Amino acid sequence: MASEAEKTFHRFAAFGDSTSSGAEINNKNFSKLCKDCNIMDGKMVTSNSVDIVFSKVKAKNARTITFQQFQEAMKELGQMRFKGKNPDEALEEIFKLMEGKEPATSGVTKPTAVGAVDRLTNTSRYTGSHKERFDESGKGKGIAGREDKADSSGYVSGYKGAGTYDKKSSK
Numbered sequence: 131m132a133s134e135a136e137k138t139f140h141r142f143a144a145f146g147d148s149t150s151s152g153a154e155i156n157n158k159n160f161s162k163l164c165k166d167c168n169i170m171d172g173k174m175v176t177s178n179s180v181d182i183v184f185s186k187v188k189a190k191n192a193r194t195i196t197f198q199q200f201q202e203a204m205k206e207l208g209q210m211r212f213k214g215k216n217p218d219e220a221l222e223e224i225f226k227l228m229e230g231k232e233p234a235t236s237g238v239t240k241p242t243a244v245g246a247v248d249r250l251t252n253t254s255r256y257t258g259s260h261k262e263r264f265d266e267s268g269k270g271k272g273i274a275g276r277e278d279k280a281d282s283s284g285y286v287s288g289y290k291g292a293g294t295y296d297k298k299s300s301k
Contacts, residue, residue: 135204135225138163138232139197145233154194157184159233164207167228175211183207 142163144152155163164170164180183206187199195203201221208220215223249255253268264270 134230135228136197138167138228138230139200141232142166154196155200156194157181160184160195160200160203162233163228163231166234167231169204169207169211169224169227171211174213175207179210180207 139155140152142159143155144150145159145162147156147159161170161177161180161184164175165177169175170177170180183203184195186206187203188195204224205217205221208215208224209217212220212223253264256264262271
């Protein structure tokens with residue numbers, strides 16, 4: 131059970147910080163973990179109590195906590211959330227809430243393909259010379275799709291006897 135909680139801890143510890151190794155979690159991500167895993171219920175466990183517990187378990191001058199300190203914090207939050215249960219049962223309940231959870235990205239802007247953008251990027255509706263630059267699936271052909279590509283054969287453009295030199299010289 132703790133290994134699943136540890137995986138969740140590492141996912142949240144690395145969330146939003148590309149330089150993080152996932153070994154330590156900061157207060158922002160700790161609060162996010164508590165909120166996303168429904169540990170924060172709004173009655174017994176609030177955002178203030180989560181911040182207070184984080185400050186209790188971290189070292190005086192540190193900004194992050196390790197997984198061992200995280201387990202201590204979860205024990206305290208478990209006692210607040212599940213009153214009447216012993217600390218170990220409360221910790222197991224907290225770990226069950228955390229099982230398989232990942233950081234949620236709600237409110238993230240998604241690209242839109244509405245109206246003019248959709249019409250202008252639909253390659254099946256292209257006409258004329260533009261139509262030749264894409265294959266049937268809509269993928270661009272690149273330089274091969276251009277009509278006016280440079281002739282690098284070595285002959286002058288318009289020369290009719292291109293490629294006949296070897297045939298004349300071999301006689």
